[in-house]
Amino acid sequence: MADTLKVTLVKSPIGAIPKHRRTVEALGLSKMHKTVELPNNAATKGMIQQVGYLLKVEEA
Numbered sequence: 137m138a139d140t141l142k143v144t145l146v147k148s149p150i151g152a153i154p155k156h157r158r159t160v161e162a163l164g165l166s167k168m169h170k171t172v173e174l175p176n177n178a179a180t181k182g183m184i185q186q187v188g189y190l191l192k193v194e195e196a
Contacts, residue, residue: 137176138195144171147190156187163187
């Protein structure tokens, strides 16, 4: 299991519910196709599961 995850925003959160928009922002994703590396822990996985329909996730 990798220590980090590469998370990319592939769908715009404009039409998403406000809680999901805030979650995307908390992940550090502000623009489309931006990629961030996040730690592979329970908190990050929960956030990714909540807004997974907007993201592409890869193990780094």
